[in-house]
Amino acid sequence: MAESSQSKATRSAGARGGTDRVLGELRRRIANHVLPPGVPLREQDLATEFGVSRARIRDTFGILEERGLIERIPNRGAVVTRLEADKITELFEVREALEAQMVRLATEKAPPGTWDELTELFGPSMNATLAENDFDAYEEAVHKFRQQCIAAADNAVLSDLLDSLYDRTQMLIRRLVLLPGRAQEGMRQHQEILAAMRAGEAEEAERLKRANIRSARDWFQNYQKYLM
Amino acid sequence: MAESSQSKATRSAGARGGTDRVLGELRRRIANHVLPPGVPLREQDLATEFGVSRARIRDTFGILEERGLIERIPNRGAVVTRLEADKITELFEVREALEAQMVRLATEKAPPGTWDELTELFGPSMNATLAENDFDAYEEAVHKFRQQCIAAADNAVLSDLLDSLYDRTQMLIRRLVLLPGRAQEGMRQHQEILAAMRAGEAEEAERLKRANIRSARDWFQNYQKYLM
């Protein structure tokens, strides 16, 4: 995430000047629920905190709204977006398409050996870790998988869209991991995906990733009342 | 396009106040190359033209930049984005994933009979129209296909992403149609996609749509020097 935000700034050669710093920080806080859903955002307060003009904050708000992270209501201000269940379903449907493509492109474009280290990471030691309910290590592994695929896919447009989606859903994804049996299932799925990727079977890897996101969506729908 | 822009305004209950009007108009001009790539956009001039504050224009610029339609350079202003070949390739890769998902969802969600009228539209009379090099009718049919799929897919997040992508690529897509044989190929492909959709074969429809976008990308790459 931080890397992607940084790469965007680099790519635009500082196009947004001070906005990137503010934007990156607000994205982080919103994505992590440091600023939780429903919280109002005050222009002047943020301008003071970040030492920028109010105009700069308003500029940033435009971008945050476009990324679905906040909602602005005329004359009333901005609030951090609350995700409703139907919107989450929509996000999963889009995520399914984009992450499947990410995996497909990564498989097609990556040189041999790219996925060896990750395959080890998702190996027997991780199974043992999960048996002890250590979700941190699993989460970190999934994060690493994700980053490596994005890098290998080598598509900045896709990368940005995935980041944007992730900003909006990461706390939910984190909660999903806690559901009994979900992590173990996800683990198996990632192992299969990686096996297909190592074998260079892009279409199969894509199909498996698609199934992985669909199952996440199913878990969300089955446990919806505990998650929201 | 106009409908989607309108639906966004409705959904947010006027969240952006006057920004939507300005945003919609600038999107239209940029997408259609009324404001062609490379053209500078002057804040004060636009503020005067639209009768809004300069702050409102800057707000809109933030959004346009987030949608990839303009680039802003500190202290120098905004210009309409020029699409380089590698960025176009990236856009095609993303488009492939999203439009395939659009078609898949549309197939899964639409009631029987939804695609009958479109199938007729892409029928023998359109073949005859194309034989006379009447691309307008074909383009209109593809547009109608697209809109109907977006509506049937019933996913606002996906819809917005597709709109955003289309804004950025529509002039190129229009040029592609002119290439000798491209429209005829596209025509066949749409007929096949619609057949799969009518048969309720979501996965097959998706595969065919994917192939359709991939072939568009191939045509772009083969005729790149004539198109840019």
Next chain:
DNA sequence: GGCGGCAATATTGTCAACAATTTTGACAGC
């Protein structure tokens, strides 16, 4: 003609003030 220097001009970025709108708090009445 090309280059450099410099002033004039244009444009963005910021600031402060104020208009417009909304929210909050205090109070009275039921």
Next chain:
DNA sequence: GCTGTCAAAATTGTTGACAATATTGCCGCC
């Protein structure tokens, strides 16, 4: 306690001025 009214306070939206930065035009020199 709840509701309505009204003033005070808070916040957004706009405006104009000006600082900061970049561009353009003019002139002189080689």
